[in-house]
Amino acid sequence: MRYLFRTNYNQDLSLARHGGDYFWYGLLLVIMLIVPLLMGEFYVGELGGVFIFAIAGVGLMLLVGYTGLISLGHAAFLGIGAYVNSVLLAKGVPFVITLPIAGLFTAACGAAIGLPTLRMSGLYLAIATLAFGSIVGTVFQKWSSVTGGFDGFAVPTPTIFGVGLDGATGIYYVSLVVLIFVLWITANILRSPMGRAMVAIRDSEVSAQSMGIHLARYKAIAFAISAGMTGLAGALFAHYVRFLAPDAFDVLLSVQFVTIVFVGGLGSVQGAIFGALFVRLLPQFIAIVRDDLPFGIGRMPGLEPSLFGLVLVLVILFQPGGINGIWQKTKHWFTAFPFKRQTSSRRQKSYAKSERLR
Amino acid sequence: MEDAARLLQLVVNGAAAGCIYGLIALGFVLIYKATEMVNFAQGDVMMIGGFIAYSLIAHWGMNYWVGALLAIAITAAFGFALDAVILRRVIGQPQFAVVMLTLGLGFIFRAGAGITWGYDSVGFNTPFTNKTAKVGLLVLGQDNLSIIVGTLILCGVLYVFFSKTRLGVAMQASSQNQLAAYYMGIPVRTVFSLIWAISAGVAAVAGILLSPVSMLDVNMGFLGIKAFAAAVIGGFGSIPGSLIGGVIVGVVEQLAGYYLPAGFQEVTSNVVLLAMLIVRPQGLFAELSGKRV
Numbered sequence: 001m002r003y004l005f006r007t008n009y010n011q012d013l014s015l016a017r018h019g020g021d022y023f024w025y026g027l028l029l030v031i032m033l034i035v036p037l038l039m040g041e042f043y044v045g046e047l048g049g050v051f052i053f054a055i056a057g058v059g060l061m062l063l064v065g066y067t068g069l070i071s072l073g074h075a076a077f078l079g080i081g082a083y084v085n086s087v088l089l090a091k092g093v094p095f096v097i098t099l100p101i102a103g104l105f106t107a108a109c110g111a112a113i114g115l116p117t118l119r120m121s122g123l124y125l126a127i128a129t130l131a132f133g134s135i136v137g138t139v140f141q142k143w144s145s146v147t148g149g150f151d152g153f154a155v156p157t158p159t160i161f162g163v164g165l166d167g168a169t170g171i172y173y174v175s176l177v178v179l180i181f182v183l184w185i186t187a188n189i190l191r192s193p194m195g196r197a198m199v200a201i202r203d204s205e206v207s208a209q210s211m212g213i214h215l216a217r218y219k220a221i222a223f224a225i226s227a228g229m230t231g232l233a234g235a236l237f238a239h240y241v242r243f244l245a246p247d248a249f250d251v252l253l254s255v256q257f258v259t260i261v262f263v264g265g266l267g268s269v270q271g272a273i274f275g276a277l278f279v280r281l282l283p284q285f286i287a288i289v290r291d292d293l294p295f296g297i298g299r300m301p302g303l304e305p306s307l308f309g310l311v312l313v314l315v316i317l318f319q320p321g322g323i324n325g326i327w328q329k330t331k332h333w334f335t336a337f338p339f340k341r342q343t344s345s346r347r348q349k350s351y352a353k354s355e356r357l358r
Numbered sequence: 359m360e361d362a363a364r365l366l367q368l369v370v371n372g373a374a375a376g377c378i379y380g381l382i383a384l385g386f387v388l389i390y391k392a393t394e395m396v397n398f399a400q401g402d403v404m405m406i407g408g409f410i411a412y413s414l415i416a417h418w419g420m421n422y423w424v425g426a427l428l429a430i431a432i433t434a435a436f437g438f439a440l441d442a443v444i445l446r447r448v449i450g451q452p453q454f455a456v457v458m459l460t461l462g463l464g465f466i467f468r469a470g471a472g473i474t475w476g477y478d479s480v481g482f483n484t485p486f487t488n489k490t491a492k493v494g495l496l497v498l499g500q501d502n503l504s505i506i507v508g509t510l511i512l513c514g515v516l517y518v519f520f521s522k523t524r525l526g527v528a529m530q531a532s533s534q535n536q537l538a539a540y541y542m543g544i545p546v547r548t549v550f551s552l553i554w555a556i557s558a559g560v561a562a563v564a565g566i567l568l569s570p571v572s573m574l575d576v577n578m579g580f581l582g583i584k585a586f587a588a589a590v591i592g593g594f595g596s597i598p599g600s601l602i603g604g605v606i607v608g609v610v611e612q613l614a615g616y617y618l619p620a621g622f623q624e625v626t627s628n629v630v631l632l633a634m635l636i637v638r639p640q641g642l643f644a645e646l647s648g649k650r651v
Contacts, residue, residue, distance in 0.1 A: 070454035072461075116636040123396055123594075126457050127586045128635050131628035134583065142621040251583075255461060262458055302469050302477075302576075309465025316459045317447055 015187050032176055036169045045168035045240075050280045051175035052236045055182050057260035057272035059229025062186055064258065065267040066195065067222040068202030069122050073113075073129030074257045076136035077227045079249030081106045081234025083140065083147055086155045086244060095158035095165075099178075099235050106231025107224045114223035118216055133254055140246035153244040171239050178236060182229050186269055189225070198222050230257075252305055259308050263315050265324025274323040282307065320347070366496060368612045374502035374571070376608020377509040379627075381564035382585035383592065383600035384516075385557035391595055392533040392553045395445065395456045399464035400561055401582020406467060407433040407562025408574045409475045416482035430562045437558025441551040464579060472576045479573035487570045501570035508567045512560065513601065529553055584611075587631035593641025603642070606630075 004011075004018060016022050036044045056078060063069050085102040089095060117128040140147050147153055157166045158174075165171060189195045197218045200208035209215055238244055256279050264275025283304055315322055321329075333340050385400045397403075411429035414420045420428070444463070448456055489500040520526040532539040532549045539546050565574070572578070587607045592599025607627050615623035634641070 064454065068452065068454070070457055072457075117632075117639075120635065120639045122453055123457070124590070124635060124639065126396075126454065127590065128632060130583060130586070131631045135625045135628045135632070138621060138625045255465075258458055258461075262455075302472055305465045306469030309462035309469070312458055312462035313444075313466065316451070316455050316462070317444070320451065320455070 013191070015184075015191075029180075036172055041168050044172050046280065046284065048168055048172040048175050049240055050276050051172070051179045052233050052240055053257075053260060053280055054273045054276035055175070055179050055236070056230045056233035056257055057264065057276045058179075058182050058186055058269060059226040059233070060257050060261050061264070061266075061269060061272040062189070062198070062229070063222055063226035064261045065265075065271070066190065066202060067198040067219065069118070069219060069223065070126045070258065071129040071223070071226070072126050072251065072254050072258065073131075073133030073136070074227075074230050075249040075251070075253035076129075076133040077106050077110060077230040078234035078237060078253065078257075079136060079140055079246075080109055081231030082238035082244055082249075083153070083234075084231070085235035086153055086238045087146060089156045089158060095160055098158075099232065102235035103228045103232040106234065107228030109231075110227025111220055111224040114220045114227075115216070118219040118223065130251065130254075133249075133251060137246065137249055140249065147244070147246055150246065152246075155238045155242050155244060158239060165239070171236065175236050175240075178232055182232065183269065185225075185229075190269075194218065194221065255305075255312075256308065259312055262312060263322050265322030266320070268322075268324040270327075271322055271324035274327070278311075278323065279308075282311075363496060367498070368616055369609055370496070370498055370506075371502055372609035372612030373605050374505040374608070375611065376588070376605035377505050377601070378564050378568050378581065378604070379585045379588040379607050380601035380604025381509060381512070381560055381567075382582055383588035383604050384597060385561045385564075386585065386589045387592065387595060387597055387600045388553055388557045388560070390589075391597075392529065393445075393449075393550055394453070396453075396460070397554075397557070398457055398460040398582070399467060399579070400557070401579035401585065402464040402467040402471075403433065403437065403558050404561040404565040404568075404581070405574070405576065405579045406436065406471060406565075407558070408565030408569055408578070409471055409480075410562070411566045411569065412475070412480055412482050412574055416480070422484055426566050429566060430559045433562035434555040434559035437561075438551045438555040440558070441554035445554070446547065446551075464582075468576055468579060475574075475576070477576055479575045481569060481573045484570045499571075505567045505571070508563065509601070512563055513598075516556075516560075516597070525549075525552070584627040587627040587634070590631055591634050591642055593643040596641070596643040599641060599643035 006012060016025070035047065039047075056074065060071065060074055063071055081102040084105050085098045088098040088101060093101075113128070113132050114125075117125050141149060143149075144151070157164055158170075159165065160174070163170075165174060189198075197208065197213045200211065200213060201215060201218060205215060241248070260272060260275035260279050262275070263278050264273065265271030286304060286307070319325060382400055382404060385403070386396060389395055389397050389400075407429055410432050411426055414425035414429055415422055418425075440463075445456070445459070448459055484501070484504075486500040486504040490497050491500050491503060492498075520530060528539070528544045529549055529552070531542065532544055532546045533553075536546055539549075565578075568578075584607060585604065588604035589600050591603030591606055592601070594600075607630055610630055611623055611626045614626040
């Protein structure tokens with residue numbers, strides 16, 4: 001068992017907890033960098049998809065897991081990012097400019113939708129974002145002079161400094177870089193006063209307010225950052241799918257994003273990545289076992305959404321820590337071996353918390 | 359005169375659709391007032407209620423009225439079980455966990471209904487199908503009228519239930535103050551489950567009333583999203599407010615479909631919802647004013 005003995009302030013400020021972190025995360029980075037050399041095109045593409053969902057997942061984790069707000073409209077932000085990026089690319093703007101613009105524009109959209117609705121309780125935000133997502137989805141379909149409507153929109157191939165990114169490998173590396181950037185931003189936000197303000201808002205709005213935290217401002221900032229990260233993911237998603245169809249950005253996709261956060265584990269950045277792995281790999285797994293399932297379950301229409309729903313329900317009921325919680329418990333079992341007790345991971349008894357005054 | 363009659367016709371059709379939204383919103387509000395949870399699967403409960411009625415009436419050949427009452431009872435029992443088995447476990451977890459839980463349940467209900475009743479649209483014969491009633495210059499479908507009349511009757515029944523019966527008063531007490539209700543000897547948990555049962559029953563009524571107007575479909579639960587607009591206009595806590603909100607949404611939607619270009623009708627309810635949240639977020643009939651620490 002490792003005991004962290006801090007001898008100077010830089011250790012408190014450092015992003016890595018101890019030397020082991022540098023080693024393991026460095027090893028992971030090296031493996032990720034050489035994966036395209038070892039694996040086939042298909043797997044590289046799938047892993048790129050996981051990265052893109054992980055970017056959006058990290059953004060949503062900041063909102064749901066750390067600020068305690070829920071959004072059911074993040075598919076709309078993904079779509080806005082995707083269309084802004086693709087339309088600008090088609091007009092001849094270089095990719096190195098369209099990618100940040102997609103993120104910033106989506107962040108502005110997030111702030112615009114967040115400012116009026118964040119005054120209310122989190123419930124209203126869920127409903128408002130649901131409505132917003134539905135409106136944006138309809139706009140994508142009807143504004144056909146820009147989005148191409150139901151005919152779809154062929155995404156131009158991006159080039160970075162003269163190098164064309166036409167294969168899965170190019171998107172893989174760009175997604176990896178953006179994912180690392182997003183993770184770095186998130187880690188920095190979380191150790192700054194802003195991150196602590198967000199966690200305080202999550203735990204109790206009233207106490208946060210009485211500590212001098214400007215609720216509306218921090219909620220709007222959190223929402224804008226979250227939307228912006230999803231917009232970045234959207235820009236990459238456009239290149240991942242290569243052909244934008246307006247009905248891809250529906251409620252189901254939003255629910256998938258929230259599933260990433262819940263299944264991965266609320267309140268942990270690693271959780272967003274675990275969750276993205278789960279959400280992207282589950283459909284692949286279904287596709288593999290589809291023919292072997294009894295009673296033709298595999299051929300059932302709507303199998304995927306219902307499975308997502310089932311997993312969501314089971315996780316919330318029985319494993320609120322998500323995959324990250326399981327990982328932490330396993331780690332605890334090994335580090336504390338043989339002193340694991342029944343009560344080590346028992347959940348605290350929780351009581352109904354009323355938000356009403358009367 | 360022609361225009362006035364057409365306008366009135368649109369208003370009546372809108373009011374009928376709005377009553378359905380209002381009934382779904384009523385389910386949200388009943389549960390929210392009592393348990394501070396929001397049931398995102400309310401639209402899917404309505405779908406299940408409609409399909410149970412379809413099974414009883416079209417498959418087993420029951421009389422419409424008997425089948426409808428039985429379907430309402432079965433759906434109510436389903437709502438009771440839903441709370442007693444699942445939702446009771448997440449008391450004390452953050453609000454968004456409940457949101458996601460009910461969303462997930464909605465997906466499961468949809469798949470379950472798809473397996474049981476198939477993915478095709480179905481319908482059954484009601485005493486109101488394809489009949490019209492003449493009121494002055496207006497020619498109104500009896501199906502639309504039946505929705506409005508049925509909603510009014512249901513509201514009367516609920517009003518009498520909540521204000522005159524022991525159980526209804528106990529429900530009001532438990533939603534106002536759980537602890538005090540416990541002290542008065544009210545079995546609050548059972549009462550909450552019964553509120554879920556009533557809300558599911560109301561949803562079943564909505565499903566049955568809707569069936570002559572539109573076919574039953576596994577995906578009809580998405581109407582629940584429109585009902586949010588109704589609930590928000592009503593202030594998410596007021597029972598008459600949610601019905602009035604529903605009628606407002608329904609009428610505005612019909613008028614938008616008639617006067618605005620195609621495509622606007624689908625988003626009307628969402629636009630109304632967002633506009634309401636921006637202009638008057640506490641709703642037209644606000645009751646709640648502050649928060650407890």
